[in-house]
Amino acid sequence: MAFNILVINPGSTSTKIAWYEDDVEVWRKSISHRPEELSRFENVIQQLDYRLDAVEKAVTEMGYSYDNLDAVIGRGGIVDPPMPGGVYEVDDVLIEYLRRCKPWEHASNLGGLMASAIARPRKIPAFIADSVATDELDDIARITGLPELPKYSLAHTLNVKSVVRKAAKELGGDWRKFRFIVAHLGGGFTICAHKDGRMVDLNNANENGPFSPERAGTVPTGDLVRLCYSGKYNVKELRRKLAGGSGFVGYLGTNDVREVKKLIAQGDERASLIFRAMAWQVSKEIASYSAVLEGKVDAIILTGGVAYDEDFVAMVTERVQWIAPVLVYPGENEMKSLAENALRVLRGEEKAASYAQVVKNYSKKEVV
Numbered sequence: 001m002a003f004n005i006l007v008i009n010p011g012s013t014s015t016k017i018a019w020y021e022d023d024v025e026v027w028r029k030s031i032s033h034r035p036e037e038l039s040r041f042e043n044v045i046q047q048l049d050y051r052l053d054a055v056e057k058a059v060t061e062m063g064y065s066y067d068n069l070d071a072v073i074g075r076g077g078i079v080d081p082p083m084p085g086g087v088y089e090v091d092d093v094l095i096e097y098l099r100r101c102k103p104w105e106h107a108s109n110l111g112g113l114m115a116s117a118i119a120r121p122r123k124i125p126a127f128i129a130d131s132v133a134t135d136e137l138d139d140i141a142r143i144t145g146l147p148e149l150p151k152y153s154l155a156h157t158l159n160v161k162s163v164v165r166k167a168a169k170e171l172g173g174d175w176r177k178f179r180f181i182v183a184h185l186g187g188g189f190t191i192c193a194h195k196d197g198r199m200v201d202l203n204n205a206n207e208n209g210p211f212s213p214e215r216a217g218t219v220p221t222g223d224l225v226r227l228c229y230s231g232k233y234n235v236k237e238l239r240r241k242l243a244g245g246s247g248f249v250g251y252l253g254t255n256d257v258r259e260v261k262k263l264i265a266q267g268d269e270r271a272s273l274i275f276r277a278m279a280w281q282v283s284k285e286i287a288s289y290s291a292v293l294e295g296k297v298d299a300i301i302l303t304g305g306v307a308y309d310e311d312f313v314a315m316v317t318e319r320v321q322w323i324a325p326v327l328v329y330p331g332e333n334e335m336k337s338l339a340e341n342a343l344r345v346l347r348g349e350e351k352a353a354s355y356a357q358v359v360k361n362y363s364k365k366e367v368v
Ligand SMILES: Nc1ncnc2c1ncn2[C@@H]1O[C@H](COP(=O)(O)OP(=O)(O)O)[C@@H](O)[C@H]1O
Pocket: 185, 186, 187, 188, 213, 255, 256, 257, 258, 304, 305, 306, 307, 308, 309, 331, 332
């Protein structure tokens, strides 16, 4: 008998859900949330019941019932302290920390909460896996020039781990043995050095690195401080601008690469410059991780929605192919990856980790 698994992936404007029988996707739905619907909530956590209702309606419309489920898994959110990669059972401690939304608010914090709300009354397990707050950094990678502000690990972990496994399979070896530089190129970008099974260094998808279709990436700090005190923005507005209203959105008013390409095709020089600048910055970030990996890089992997764009891929490839072969896996595989994580636990191939344990160990850690 196959295991029935509901996968929930909440994003800023939609909730994607999928029903899996073992690792086979039976159906998938993307439930869009209109901005005016979401704007009535003061924060992400307040959207919980609203999104749960939308998911239940969608599942019923598909003719399926929660009562047939063996597990529910959600995309894991931002928690502090962060956690190593892997599958975690959503228990009371994790629920408490997901609700806190510290140090940032992100729609994925609803993933574990929604999974638990569906699973608990039915006495089946709820999981999250490879959360965006996964922290596998080498300690040296956390150091910034400002002791009060160490690097926080925030990444598109699910897709990074999924393409690392895929590349390792193609290259014929254990994924924990390779050295890859992975560039997840979506609405936000994660560029990371993946060594011996860990993301040992990365940009923080919301804070620095290259700018992306909607995020600012690294900006001049002095000018940023001046902007903070300009009186133009409150904290929430500025955070939203940096991680949502910047990059392509800031320059060109769209986060869609295809729209930018239309502008370029019409002869828009500015759009062309911004597009090329994004490829330039991605290439620089990739090259910086070749130093982290001491030049011993098995492959560079380009993935995410932007990797569908052949011109962008060609520009980056031209600048970085001297480092290692470039593999391109366009799009993302988050839903399947979540289902496979839940399945490994249901089959007893892996044990779900405990976030309570992470919290306990973290308090013992020395702060630099
Ligand atoms: N076929 C495509 N060609 C070019 N760009 C694309 C394509 N599909 C998606 N994109 C771009 O990829 C970005 C979104 O990537 P995606 O991985 O779907 O991100 P997210 O999950 O972060 O929204 C957007 O800028 C979008 O325009």
